[in-house]
Amino acid sequence: MLLQEAKESIEAAQNYRSELQQRLNGLNQARKQVRGSSGQAREALRRHFTELQAAAGRLLTERLATLLAEVDAIEADSVKPLDDCQSLIEHGVSQANELLKEGEAALRCGLGEKEDKLGSFTKKAMHIHLDSLPEVPALVDVPCVSAQLDDSLLGVLRDRVSRLGSVSAHPPVQIDELQERPGSVLARWCKVDEDFAAADYRLQYRRSGSGGGQFEDAYIGRDCEFLVLHLDPHTDYQFRVCARGEGRTEWSPWSIPQTGYTTLAPHEWCPGTEGYILSSRKNIVLRSDSSQARYPSSTPTLPHTSAARRSPSTGQVDRRDSVGVCVDSRKGAESLQRDQAVCISTNGAVFVNGKEMTNQLPAVTVGSAVTFDMEVVNLFPVSNNNLSEGGNFKLRVTIGSGNREVVFDWLVDQAVDCLSSDAPSSTPAGKCSCFNGSLETHFHLFSMFFIFTGR
Incomplete structure (x- = not known):
């Protein structure tokens, strides 16, 4: 009797240890999921914000270059007529200096040459039009370049940045059930975040294992179930789902992939029917x-x-x-x-x-x-x-x-x-x-x- 009880206790202890080991494995997988998803979330946040910073810096640099080019164009267009006017005035000053030198020389010459020199000087002075002066624009008539900057952009940017992105412990939708069908799997999903207003759902699947490849879309729409056809029997497939909120363009995080399969061969039309x-x-x-x-x-x-x-x-x-x-x-x-x-x-x-x-x-x-x-x-x-x-x-x-x-x-x-x-x-x-x-x-x-x- 005692031997039998001892054997039963040993068997119970073995089963107990096996169950505890399975739970430890489950805990390790849960910890791995938390650690792994947290690392992926950190990497996604860093990558996104780094890309935003680079893109924002590039946009600001491009905008600054555009505004500086506009200033350069205004300056060039405005300075040219002033330069032309300056050249005209400087030419007049040069002519006036030459005329003064000639007049002073005519006054200093002897009596025999004075009359001819004075006559030539007077005639030359009449051709220069000493009473005609070029018009210089008033300061109010020439451009005064300024830059207008809207300080409210920083406030708008601060508000948008404060609402940029979100972190959640669970995706808003999860795969609820995977039912086998002949050559197919019926996938059903549900919302786990009741505050999330879903406009569309997106279901993806892929073959499990080394030859699985990338996830591919199976369904996009408002329904909460879809029959995924053309699946090979006795083959594991991974399914995941996400949602898009009302009025939003981006998709929510993907649900935790669930593995499903079918043991039923797909239905086929019989061959040999004439026509x-x-x-x-x-x-x-x-x-x-x-x-x-x-x-x-x-x-x-x-x-x-x-x-x-x-x-x-x-x-x-x-x-x-x-x-x-x-x-x-x-x-x-x-x-x-x-x-x-x-x-x-x-x-x-x-x-x-x-x-x-x-x-x-x-x-x-x-x-x-x-x-x-x-x-x-x-x-x-x-x-x-x-x-x-x-x-x-x-x-x-x-x-x-x-x-x-x-x-x-x-x-x-x-x-x-x-x-x-x-x-x-x-x-x-x-x-x-x-x-x-x-x-x-x-x-x-x-x-x-x-x-x-x-x-």
Whole structure:
């Protein structure tokens, strides 16, 4: 007995030590995040303010050079006429000095030459126009250069600088949930700062590990969730989100990156349907103009076979062209507008078991996206022993197209075992969202994201 108790105590101590070590690792990671993010914040602040100082110094230097150039131009334009006037006056002074010397010499000469000298002097004096003087501008008429400087700039700058930047302990938004979907991950986020008025959100992702590369944008908009498509199964991806405040142009700090992945293979359109070609990922089906057949086969051999039909020769839309979901597999059926199927036609009409609803969605055009969300709301029989015997169950169906959607209950007469038994743990069994794979092959999702060629 004591030996058993001792072994149990040892095992408990080992588990206790293991748990404490995990918590120490968690504390170390938390400390590393605090230290690392603080260092990054300091570096970002120093870099930003250094760049601002350099840019502000450069702008002030450029502005000073511009103002000094204006002073130089005013000075040059104003001094030139004064220099011209000075040259004219100096020339007159020179002429007057020469005339004075000549007159004084004429007065000193002898009587025999005096008359001729005086006559020449008088004649020369008359040509100089000694009574004509150049006009010198008054001081009020010439520029008086001054510099006007607005001291309020310093006050404005001080106010703006005092509100420049901010430091927060947590980003205003965080990744709240990452749910796996077939070949995709549904990311949801929420605000953690209620005082932050978000106008837009920005979601980015990248592959984890050495080959991850740079984060790339997945979504920018007002929604708080987005389905990131085209992800490789069993591969870790990092997701982060930020927000932009009302009336602001800059984005908030990024949230702490969260790792998500999907174990579900992406849905693919089945190959070999005549009149259609597939994209490299087999997630987009294009109507081909090389086939002479008006309609492809409507019998799906795999889930997610295209039933969007279009005439390759005329490019006209047939009234039976539809995208939707059916429960059975009817060979040779030419339309989803029939029993045991729900669909939306190209003109936006919604059909449930072949009957058209009064509500209508926007028309399906080139590049349109149509989504089907399904949730089991009532199931009979519920006994596990009767699952293979069949019965009725009710699905709540939401069909979305464009910016509108219709919601209705669909009573399906089909065996209950059409429900997937291997739904992901994060998704309730029987819950079907766009491409989430919770309903298996018995529900043939004819089209979710599709492209018409427009031919």
